[in-house]
Amino acid sequence: MTPPYPDRPAAAAAAIAVADNNDHLVQSDNPDHPANLIPALCAKFWTLGWVTGTGGGASIRDDDLVYLAPSGVQKELMKPADIYVLSLAAQAKSLDRRSRVYLRSPAQYKPSQCTPLFLAAFTKRGAGCCIHTHSQWAVLVTLLLETRGSGSDGEFCINNIEQIKGFGRGFQKTGNLGYHDTLRIPVIENTAHEEDLTEFLEEAMDRYPDTYAVLVRRHGVYVWGENVHKAKTQCESLDYLFQLAVEMHKLGLPWMTEIEPVKTSRS
Amino acid sequence: MTPPYPDRPAAAAAAIAVADNNDHLVQSDNPDHPANLIPALCAKFWTLGWVTGTGGGASIRDDDLVYLAPSGVQKELMKPADIYVLSLAAQAKSLDRRSRVYLRSPAQYKPSQCTPLFLAAFTKRGAGCCIHTHSQWAVLVTLLLETRGSGSDGEFCINNIEQIKGFGRGFQKTGNLGYHDTLRIPVIENTAHEEDLTEFLEEAMDRYPDTYAVLVRRHGVYVWGENVHKAKTQCESLDYLFQLAVEMHKLGLPWMTEIEPVKTSRS
């Protein structure tokens, strides 16, 4: 799958896109093509309660091309023909950060308000996939943190749980977190308009250069990764930890502990 | 799909219906035909715990025709041939509000007691689809409200949760609720006979002209929308909020909060 028109200026590409709407960009027999994967992933996420009632979504980047679910669709019913496609190069040349030029726009839909947030993961972190969930566990974690009051409400921390190993050590680093490492996920405040989250998401990325996720208070979470595999498995591990954290809170168990590493015959 | 006999008087239509039972009204290869959609939706709702043990149901209106699930069927096993069809125009001409003339009645079933409640959403609010669930989250919310005592037990309120944006602003209004808006869902008391809920449901619609849902104490919820998409996604968003509200209550978190809107570069 080669990105179309790689050496033409973005404006020309956009002009052509308008003419034929580039339907070929979302037509493939390959189940791993982004236009097939996004609907398959979103159907799975629906069963997990991540994208209830048209909330949440997912986006995949393949080199210069970004594939996006439209706004307001039932995520378990999405089809490849519903997918928007955007060129990062064309987007970079746009003078107005808020306007976007789509190589392909399905006539019956509106672009998702999540688009600039997905783009932040792609452009600032080189992510290949970004997932946004409205998981109740994510929301409940931000609500529990909120009761701690300003100062300690902006970060979810957990350590000494095996599932933490499901996360990479960070941007341009190799390897994964260890069992005793602390997973830190920044929390940003929700805004009235989802697009307005972008500046705060980007700030959080700057403050937490190694994070693969940002929680949004009373809203959900954005999780990304180098590729679909990593974004999806990190999102699963994180949702697992959020659910565990809520249950731990109900049982009076702290999220952070000091544990002496076990002495092994190798240590 | 055109409504049958649009220009004949209702009585004549009913007479013809009795003769051939209008099986063609529920026979279509189109998966979006109401007679196919209702069984597909109910099977999905069964997996969500919304229509357990034959409880709950769904109805779709297509112009003058109303498609209804029968009483007492296993909702995940329903078939198009099980569907009742009724003409709103014929119904409007009936002198007795409690009697109903069906264009199609499956011989082996009885009409659902929910019928007049679904009709209220169609005639008073122009809804295209109405869903009734026995979701435990809906029931638990009404039970929690009940403990607050008379006066404050008749309304579920929640604000400052992103999923609230899943609701339209109201009848004949455009746009959706915002993040900071308060979602208000009236609660009516349950009656011994489901049909008797109708007058109270209609009263609640009058008192809350913009609501898309009415909770029924110790029973469940009725949710509607302009079309199937909106009724279903609003029902999902509402069930999400009911579940979240129960979990928030367990964690000692209030449903209503005062939150200062975030200042963005646009505000």
Next chain:
Amino acid sequence: MTPPYPDRPAAAAAAIAVADNNDHLVQSDNPDHPANLIPALCAKFWTLGWVTGTGGGASIRDDDLVYLAPSGVQKELMKPADIYVLSLAAQAKSLDRRSRVYLRSPAQYKPSQCTPLFLAAFTKRGAGCCIHTHSQWAVLVTLLLETRGSGSDGEFCINNIEQIKGFGRGFQKTGNLGYHDTLRIPVIENTAHEEDLTEFLEEAMDRYPDTYAVLVRRHGVYVWGENVHKAKTQCESLDYLFQLAVEMHKLGLPWMTEIEPVKTSRS
């Protein structure tokens, strides 16, 4: 589907059964044939957590014939060829209540210890289907009752919940329970051997002639009905009420309440 050899003595039928193992009794293209229905139902029950780890099961009676799942099988993987078949008439003529003559016994399995409990529902109540679940909600309800101490620990009671209408009024009675009626389910103590529950289950049926279910402390529940439809939907409604009851207990809400019936325009 006619029962085989209706006019031959049971002993002769059993002798023939031994000869050819009556495989035709479990071979049918009809998805509603008991030998097809039991595996389909058990697969569904597995997803509900009712028959985890080979626990629980289901049996269907068709006139004189009783179809039974074998002992110790993975309930979601069962096949029609795994099903035992037994003649009630032959069984009635047996001098030893504990011995059973099967018309068909799959060679590789052992009969289920639940068999005499299912038979009690068929012979004492004329049930057409009996379901046994290990649902955690059922077990938790019996544990919560146990803490009330002897005297009030032998009956689960709940009223004023719509889902109660999912139950028939009782043996040889017509109609269903009403919203304000109290659903009463007897609880019997668990025994070391499941077969030994039979006498206590039968006693409970005598003390509660109208019940369609018996809870077994720290074990699960037996639910039956006139036919598969009624047994299955009553079992679903009951599991719904058990789950609701546990959640109500967590939230400090009582299972029994006094509620003034709503005055309607009909009352």
Next chain:
Amino acid sequence: MTPPYPDRPAAAAAAIAVADNNDHLVQSDNPDHPANLIPALCAKFWTLGWVTGTGGGASIRDDDLVYLAPSGVQKELMKPADIYVLSLAAQAKSLDRRSRVYLRSPAQYKPSQCTPLFLAAFTKRGAGCCIHTHSQWAVLVTLLLETRGSGSDGEFCINNIEQIKGFGRGFQKTGNLGYHDTLRIPVIENTAHEEDLTEFLEEAMDRYPDTYAVLVRRHGVYVWGENVHKAKTQCESLDYLFQLAVEMHKLGLPWMTEIEPVKTSRS
């Protein structure tokens, strides 16, 4: 299915394996072949929340051959071609316990760190299948035990619950546990590297010769059995008991009780 090269020295077998990678070892039309069963089981376990985010896994032994899932794959998407195969005989002849010679290694993967733990169940207990889950119920049980402080935090005990009958009485013993028996599952502390758990898992097997499972603090559980059926149903029963135990704790109900056995007409 015969193990390949049964009478050749392990080194020779390994040399041949390197040459052709023994793809035939994972190619079969039989759905019960380990290379087909492991992906099918893992897909099922994913829906149960046991192998979220690439965590957990399963291994099957067929005589001398051990089939293993690779490291870091999405468990619900695994394919037969992803499976590693190892010879126990060849492994036994290896001088270095930490090195492993695979008859088949999929080029694109790394072996799972769980391998030596699975091997412990196969070599020390003659197991035919071993399952490792990250089930949150298992993790929460270890966290609840941890709060009891050293001395009583190393064993999960529960009695007088019917589902306990789902476990065999122990290694080289016949029959299953009874209702009144106490199920005891040892808990070992988690190590920074999963392989380092092996020595502690083996120690726990020595201290609890009859156990079919070992809990790992803040991590999950290893469960095995003579064959796939027993490993899987014991794992289900155990997860059921862990979930029940967490709910019992929330409701203030003890895991261990003294109950007078019921007197039956047989006792």
